[in-house]
Amino acid sequence: xxxxxxxxxxxxxxxxxxxxxxxxxxxxxxxxxxxxxxxxxxxxxxxxxxxxxxxxxxxxxxxxxxxxxxxxxxxxxxxxxxxxxxxxxxx
Numbered sequence: 001x002x003x004x005x006x007x008x009x010x011x012x013x014x015x016x017x018x019x020x021x022x023x024x025x026x027x028x029x030x031x032x033x034x035x036x037x038x039x040x041x042x043x044x045x046x047x048x049x050x051x052x053x054x055x056x057x058x059x060x061x062x063x064x065x066x067x068x069x070x071x072x073x074x075x076x077x078x079x080x081x082x083x084x085x086x087x088x089x090x091x
Contacts (some may be wrong), residue, residue, distance in 0.1 A: 001043065001055045001074065004034060004085060008059075021084040037062045051078045075082040 007015040011031040020030075039060040046055045053076040062067050072091035076083045 001047070001076075002041065002056065005038070005041045005059060008036075019082075019084055020035075021086045024085075024087050035063060039067075052076065053078070053083065 003058070004016060004019055006012075007019075010025040010030065011034055013029065013031050016030045017025055038061060042058045042059075044056040044058060045054065052073055054073055055076065056071075056073045057069045058069055060067065062068065074088040075086040078084075
């Protein structure tokens with residue numbers, strides 16, 4: 001989860017795609033090319049089983065000088081020893 005947040009801060013489209021479950025990865029561009037200024041990540045809760053995990057977090061960011069926050073419960077699945085983002089529920 002933290003590595004994906006870092007990828008967003010660096011606009012690392014390739015890393016985000018490599019860590020996204022191919023069944024749910026969008027075809028359109030994921031990052032915005034630098035228009036978002038990421039301010040911080042707070043992991044609120046996480047649970048993990050052998051093949052599935054959930055991470056609840058709040059990410060703070062600015063777009064055009066206006067502050068925003070993203071509160072999400074993300075689902076991850078494990079394939080071949082690696083975790084992949086599936087989807088999330090926004091609070």
